[in-house]
Amino acid sequence: MFSFQSKWRYFFMFLGVQLVVMALLSREGYQKRVNYFIRIFRKPDHARNNTAVTAGVDVYANLLNLSRVHPHRDDLPYCPKKSPLIAGPIHVSFPSGLTEAVVQKKNPLVVRGGRYRPPDCEALHRTAIIIPHRRREHHLKYLLYYLHPFLQRQQLNYGIYVIHQAGNYTFNRAKLMNVGFREAMKEEDWDCLFFHDVDLIPEDDRNLYTCDSNPKHAAIAMDKFGYQLPYDAYFGGVSALAPEHYLKMNGFPNNYWGWGGEDDDIGIRVSLAGMHIVRPPLRLGRYKMIKHKLDAGNDINPKRFNMLAKTRQTWKQDGMNTVEYEIVSKDYLPLYTNITVNIGTEKGLKPLPKPPPTHAKALPSPAPKEPAKVPAVKESKKKSQP
Numbered sequence: 001m002f003s004f005q006s007k008w009r010y011f012f013m014f015l016g017v018q019l020v021v022m023a024l025l026s027r028e029g030y031q032k033r034v035n036y037f038i039r040i041f042r043k044p045d046h047a048r049n050n051t052a053v054t055a056g057v058d059v060y061a062n063l064l065n066l067s068r069v070h071p072h073r074d075d076l077p078y079c080p081k082k083s084p085l086i087a088g089p090i091h092v093s094f095p096s097g098l099t100e101a102v103v104q105k106k107n108p109l110v111v112r113g114g115r116y117r118p119p120d121c122e123a124l125h126r127t128a129i130i131i132p133h134r135r136r137e138h139h140l141k142y143l144l145y146y147l148h149p150f151l152q153r154q155q156l157n158y159g160i161y162v163i164h165q166a167g168n169y170t171f172n173r174a175k176l177m178n179v180g181f182r183e184a185m186k187e188e189d190w191d192c193l194f195f196h197d198v199d200l201i202p203e204d205d206r207n208l209y210t211c212d213s214n215p216k217h218a219a220i221a222m223d224k225f226g227y228q229l230p231y232d233a234y235f236g237g238v239s240a241l242a243p244e245h246y247l248k249m250n251g252f253p254n255n256y257w258g259w260g261g262e263d264d265d266i267g268i269r270v271s272l273a274g275m276h277i278v279r280p281p282l283r284l285g286r287y288k289m290i291k292h293k294l295d296a297g298n299d300i301n302p303k304r305f306n307m308l309a310k311t312r313q314t315w316k317q318d319g320m321n322t323v324e325y326e327i328v329s330k331d332y333l334p335l336y337t338n339i340t341v342n343i344g345t346e347k348g349l350k351p352l353p354k355p356p357p358t359h360a361k362a363l364p365s366p367a368p369k370e371p372a373k374v375p376a377v378k379e380s381k382k383k384s385q386p
């Protein structure tokens with residue numbers, strides 16, 4: 001007589017033999033039949049939620065055939081409304097050992113300052129990417145690796161600006177965006193500005209980096225929120241505004257020092273200025289976030305809820321019309337324009353204390369030596385006021 005335990009033993013032995021047979025069949029070329037059995041035990045695709053990993057293509061696939069030079073740029077036809085290079089989901093991972101030199105090599109058509117124009121047609125859109133930054137060089141490297149080809153697939157005329165907060169005072173994301181807006185618009189008549197956290201990588205190139213008739217929230221489905229919008233009014237991560245939208249809402253607030261609330265304030269400003277937030281479909285506005293902890297120098301802002309309660313009274317008095325800053329340096333690097341800026345403190349704008357002599361410079365390599373399409377400027381110590 002079999003005991004209950006020995007029955008189970010035979011059952012598992014039987015299961016083991018079945019698995020071995022299936023493995024052998026799969027090796028012998030009966031893959032289709034084996035897959036058929038595997039599919040029976042798997043949930044159908046539509047039953048899985050939208051956190052499912054989409055395989056995605058290599059973001060550099062199909063960019064290899066773009067030619068480097070076009071003899072007569074003036075004769076170029078306009079790019080088509082829908083770029084033929086767009087492919088849909090993109091594979092995003094963060095392998096170790098990536099260097100800026102690799103990113104440069106992979107993007108031979110990007111010119112000094114992080115600028116690009118499609119080589120074979122005249123772009124229909126001019127988009128500036130504004131990235132607030134301090135001590136996140138590691139994240140920046142990955143963002144540049146993915147963002148350059150992502151934008152090239154969309155056949156955009158684009159430029160990438162990294163707005164680097166100088167000094168160690170509490171971080172101020174929204175004020176850096178105001179600096180980015182003003183400095184980028186001084187250089188080119190951009191028709192769209194993307195305000196982009198450094199740690200968010202877009203996962204689908206159908207999420208177009210162009211502006212709509214209202215401010216657009218692009219990062220609506222992040223992996224950290226299960227690829228869902230965390231709350232209806234959320235406007236954080238990546239958003240896109242045309243210059244006229246930006247000025248209509250008096251830009252972003254300058255007085256949110258530390259983490260939290262500034263993106264909600266911006267969202268409120270959109271509606272106070274008589275506009276509304278538009279969003280791409282959830283399946284396209286997908287982003288992978290590079291995991292990290294709250295940074296030193298960016299503590300949670302305890303005043304944020306009180307400030308949010310007063311946005312209706314404050315938005316016209318604080319924003320683009322009052323932003324004060326001092327440009328420390330502007331470097332046209334091979335993959336982006338780096339603008340290091342003193343944005344002062346809650347008490348106003350004061351000269352930055354001199355760093356001790358041993359202090360390493362926060363940002364990489366000096367400007368490249370090869371001839372450039374944008375004018376070679378290294379500005380320093382320029383005060384900017386409205």
Ligand code: UDH
Pocket residue numbers: 131132133134135136171173196197198199200259292293294295296297298300
């Ligand atoms: N940023 C920097 N350096 C800093 C702080 C922020 O570059 O020291 C920039 C960067 O572009 C970043 C963005 O500001 O993507 C937003 O800051 P964040 O990434 O710290 O904000 P997020 O909300 O993450 O994405 C916070 C993680 C922990 C929050 C816990 C609060 N409950």
Ligand code: NGS
Pocket residue numbers: 230236259260261262263264304305308
């Ligand atoms: C809200 C914050 C936003 C923030 C969002 C997501 O609570 O600034 O969470 O944060 N608003 C306030 O604190 C008032 S996250 O999960 O990305 O850290 O963007």
